[in-house]
Amino acid sequence: MSNTTVGPVYDTIIAEVINAVRVDFEENGVDDGALEDLKKEWQHKLSQMKVAQFPWDPKPEPQAPPAPAHAQPTAPPPTAPPTAATYTQSTLSPQSAQQTLSLPGGLLPNANPMGIKPEPGFVQAEPAIKQEPGMQPIHPGYNPANGARPTAAQRAALALESQYGQRAAASINAIHSGMQINPAAQPQQVPRPGQAPQQHMNPQQQYRQGVAASMQQRMQQVPGARPPNGLPAAQLDGLNDATDTASGPGAVHPIMMDRAQIDEHLHAQIAARAKQMEGGGLMLPLKEATKNRSLPEKPRKADGPSQLDGLDDDVKSEEDDEDAINSDLDDPDEGGDDDEDDDETMGHMMLCMYDKVQRVKNKWKCILKDGVLTVNGKEYVFHKATGEYEW
Amino acid sequence: MANPSNNYYDLYRHGSLGVALTDALDELIGQERIDPQLAMKVLTQFDRVIAETLQEKVKARLTFKGSLDTYRFCDEVWTFLIRNVTFKLDNGGQMVNADKVKIVSCSSKKNEEK
Structure with a gap:
């Protein structure tokens, strides 16, 4: 069943309508440009519906514009939660994790250049990080991956680290090893199997990963929104983000x-x-x-x-x-279904005139004419249609 | 021309061609390039043109079968909701199936009275 006739027919209708209203446009003092725009817009909107091949369309029917690549890993949308950045970072550049591991000063919270190096693949983030060097030590304990569980232990670790820095590394590690007893409870860790051993070797590295990802995220979200050395404020931000993540899709x-x-x-x-x-x-x-x-x-x-x-x-x-x-309750439900059906069938619709509608018992026979049928996203026109159906 | 055009149904405005026209007119009204009265005139012209064109230019014949789910006859308008419909145009042998199709049909008598 082809609908090749639809295009020319619609083209004729458009041309006729435009010609017929030209007088009206002139009488109303509307310039011809508006009429031309009306025609173009009409054709354009019709083409967008893709119900048929139209003469004004370019021969190869324009396909639907490719869906915007939301999965673009290096440039997550600004509204994406920090966990997304963590995920892409860890899955797409696992070698960067190894790089972090090999760094001798990786444990130092203030080792700023070391913190940047783990993500050489992220072209966008690198310069942004360099602009704000004071950022790195701010949230060494902030890790979106672990942030899924903003436990008291994590908060304690965060506070310790911010207050005492490297000196507190031992106690922080103790806290974190306690937290890692059941890593399965952290949903973000599930899709990064390749990294799991490294993380267990050194939780600090894991945090650095999270920090790098979250920093990249922040750079894109609010470049320069925070004072570069505003330690407590920035830290609070980090914590809150983690909390949000947790209360959102995460662990709760x-x-x-x-x-x-x-x-x-x-x-x-x-x-x-x-x-x-x-x-x-x-x-x-x-x-x-x-x-x-x-x-x-x-x-x-x-x-x-x-x-x-x-x-x-x-x-x-x-x-x-x-x-x-209560079977009585079912009846209104069925009625509701019918209403829904009516709405759903808006895509499949036939608009026409009827010549005759006959019924013998439950058998119906209709003679319809001058119709437009939209079905399965395609449009058909007919001069006469006969339909037979049983009720 | 304006008077007899009132004798045409506006049901085709709900088809894709009419919806596209209505949207385009709405945009022009939104930009204040035409006023709504002019848009109504365009739509009445559209009612006439599409009815005449379908009547005169289109020759295709269509047959369809299915099971009638709901029927309604109100104000001379038949509304059918048909399930498991099979459409067949006479020019091509290929069939088109649909789970359910809503048919809105006005009396063809009114057209002849004009």
Whole structure:
């Protein structure tokens, strides 16, 4: 089914309409340029819809403009959370991590040039960092990767380091080694398997990685927004960023989810036991019996091979069951579905005239004419259409 | 020309051609290059031109089958929601399928009365 006729037909319509309203434009004292612009804009908007090949389009139909490369690693969008920078830094230039490791002065918080070197691949960030040399020692303890858990331990490490610098390295390391007991709890570390051993060798290096990434991020976000040596302020910024990251997509929500799942699990088990005690719900009043009749499905599912999957099912089935208690409640839902269908079909629409609409029992037969049909993103025109459908 | 053009339906304004025209007119109105009354005149001309063009220039015939989900007849307008539709144009043998299609159809009688 080709829609090659659509282009010329629409072209004719546009030309005719433009010609027909030319008089009106002149009567209203509107210059011809507006009319030409109207035509161009009309054609342009039509081309954007890509419903057909139009005569005014260049022969090879203009493809959709390529989606802007959001995944551009060296230039993350300014609004991207600092974790994104960490991720790209660590995955794209793992050799830079090794470089950091080999640096003798890598542990020194004030070793500024050393801190810059780990990211030679980042052309944009390098000059920016050089402009603000005082930045480097500001947040040696700030690491978006670890920032996912802004624990008291981390805050303590941060405070220690800022206050005592290198002298406190030993105690900081002690704190960090304590924090690294369960690295799996840090979501940002999961996609960087190649670096994990290095990080465990020296948490300080890990921080430097994070610092470098976060600094690059900051440079792009607020170049020169902070005083170069404003130690406490900058540090606060770092901390807050880490906190934001954590409370955003990071660690807090999984915990909540777990809790909810545990609750669901307990609820299911208690319900199952209660049901066993009840002897299958025979002793209950009718209303509660209906409620419990839906429950046996849940333990059955929960006993399946994967407990977590079973739990998820529980959540869904429980919602379904609540709906199923009262069948009257389902009816408005169906009505709502119909409304949604109406909206969804806006993409698939036929506008036409009808000559005849006949119905015999549930069989309908329509004779339609002069129609425009939009379906699957393509447009078709027809002079006459016959449709047969059953209700 | 203005008077008989009132006899045409404005349902084609909801098609892509009409939507594109409406958007373009809205832009011109937003730039205060035309006033809304003029835009309405353009749209009424569009109603006439597209109806006449579809009537006179288009020859294609279409058949389609499906299962009727919803039908509605109100103010001389039929609205059908059809599921699992198969369209077939007579010129090309290829079929086009769609999950659901909404058909909005006005009486062809009004056109003939003009």
